[in-house]
Amino acid sequence: MAMKLYCFGESGNAYKCALALALSGMDWEAVFVDFFNGGARNPEFRALNDMGEVPVLVDGDLTLTQSGVILTHIAAVSGQLGGRDEAEQREILRWILWDNHKLSTQIGTTRFLMNFLPEDKRPAGVIPFLQGRLKAAYKVLDDHLAAHDWIVGQGPTIADLSCCGYFYYPEPFGFDRKDWPHIDAWLNRIAALPGWKHPYELMPGNPSDRA
Numbered sequence: 001m002a003m004k005l006y007c008f009g010e011s012g013n014a015y016k017c018a019l020a021l022a023l024s025g026m027d028w029e030a031v032f033v034d035f036f037n038g039g040a041r042n043p044e045f046r047a048l049n050d051m052g053e054v055p056v057l058v059d060g061d062l063t064l065t066q067s068g069v070i071l072t073h074i075a076a077v078s079g080q081l082g083g084r085d086e087a088e089q090r091e092i093l094r095w096i097l098w099d100n101h102k103l104s105t106q107i108g109t110t111r112f113l114m115n116f117l118p119e120d121k122r123p124a125g126v127i128p129f130l131q132g133r134l135k136a137a138y139k140v141l142d143d144h145l146a147a148h149d150w151i152v153g154q155g156p157t158i159a160d161l162s163c164c165g166y167f168y169y170p171e172p173f174g175f176d177r178k179d180w181p182h183i184d185a186w187l188n189r190i191a192a193l194p195g196w197k198h199p200y201e202l203m204p205g206n207p208s209d210r211a
Helices: 012-023 043-048 067-078 086-115 126-145 158-164 181-191
Strands: 003-007 028-032 056-059 062-065
Touching: 003 012, 012 028, 012 067, 012 086, 012 158, 043 056, 056 067, 062 067, 067 086, 067 158, 086 126, 086 158, 126 181, 158 181
Parallel strands: 003 028
Antiparallel strands: 003 056, 056 062
16 A cells, blocks of 8 residues: 655655655655645644644554654665664764754745745744854755765665755755755755655645646
8 A cells, every 4th residue: 555645845844755755666645735725724634643734644554744753664664765773773863853953944944934925924034043043054964965975874864865855945045055065966966866856746736836
């Protein structure tokens, strides 16, 4: 039975999981959640995830939420992308937690404010503040990738997929790949993996649908 990933194209957190499913060759299908019209807040969806967020992965009788948990499950079930030993698995978890706290959450908020929220509703000063914090995170990642092709170990893992989730989106959030050459090279390595697709090709829904 195919896994079901509840997602929408604009969600970087959902993209992390969709990409893990695609790269590991799992049997899965995308279920569109109409987030911008309240699809994550209706009773049917809240029955899947009382937090009212995507992604949600349904694998048979198992329902999982939060991208880090879903990524860990995909790695365990597929036998891929999860690290070679316990030391690598701990390091993968360390980077996923760092990403969730320092990188993806702040990129997601900045990108939403800059692209999906009307300008007159954007709180003053928040975008520059977040972009300043993000520069520090970019430096951590870029410095690490200066000495490593992959975040953990000798090949791609769910740590890479967690951290890369938002970088492929076209909407601006204050990041320019040419300013961060090691991140740029790493993103090219990920995009060269068999099965890689752009988020708007891998999941249903994109801004043009609402234009």
